[in-house]
Amino acid sequence: MTLCACMSGRETDSCCGPVLAGQPAKTAEALMRARFCAFTSGNMDFLDRTLAPESKDDYDREELKETIENAKPQGLEVRKLEGGQEGDSEGMVEFVARLKVHGEPMAHHERAFFRRENGIWLYVDGEVNPKGQPRHVEKVGRNDPCSCGSGKKYKKCCGA
Numbered sequence: 001m002t003l004c005a006c007m008s009g010r011e012t013d014s015c016c017g018p019v020l021a022g023q024p025a026k027t028a029e030a031l032m033r034a035r036f037c038a039f040t041s042g043n044m045d046f047l048d049r050t051l052a053p054e055s056k057d058d059y060d061r062e063e064l065k066e067t068i069e070n071a072k073p074q075g076l077e078v079r080k081l082e083g084g085q086e087g088d089s090e091g092m093v094e095f096v097a098r099l100k101v102h103g104e105p106m107a108h109h110e111r112a113f114f115r116r117e118n119g120i121w122l123y124v125d126g127e128v129n130p131k132g133q134p135r136h137v138e139k140v141g142r143n144d145p146c147s148c149g150s151g152k153k154y155k156k157c158c159g160a
């Protein structure tokens, strides 16, 4: 048996396998999980096919492909679901995907929005690092307020 790449702990055949093979996902979460699998395996066609048409404008396939090539998935945690069930036409899935990008651990936290059209779930867009959540500070300049929240400049605080 092969464990599913979405790290659900289930076998591929009873998890994302059928969705990746072309069966409509039953729920928004099922589509999100299958998209995660597609991400981990570089299945760009699946990612294209399950993206809402209006979102294709700001979608950079080449850029995503490059990200995928450099990312190694470490884990997927579903935090919250709103709608997205079999009888719904819209849904939100909040998740945290843990990756290693160029060997550096990073967490991708997203509230992802889905819509169902003619029985097919599509990924519409997502809010990365949703409000109300601690933000991961990428880089603090020497003269920027310190990320520890002290109110002091970084160079006079933790950066000293």
Ligand SMILES: [Zn+2]
Pocket (backbone or CB within 6 Å): 004, 005, 006, 007, 008, 012, 015, 016, 017, 033, 034, 037
């Ligand atoms: Zn799966």
Ligand SMILES: [Zn+2]
Pocket (backbone or CB within 6 Å): 146, 147, 148, 149, 150, 157, 158, 159
């Ligand atoms: Zn500080």
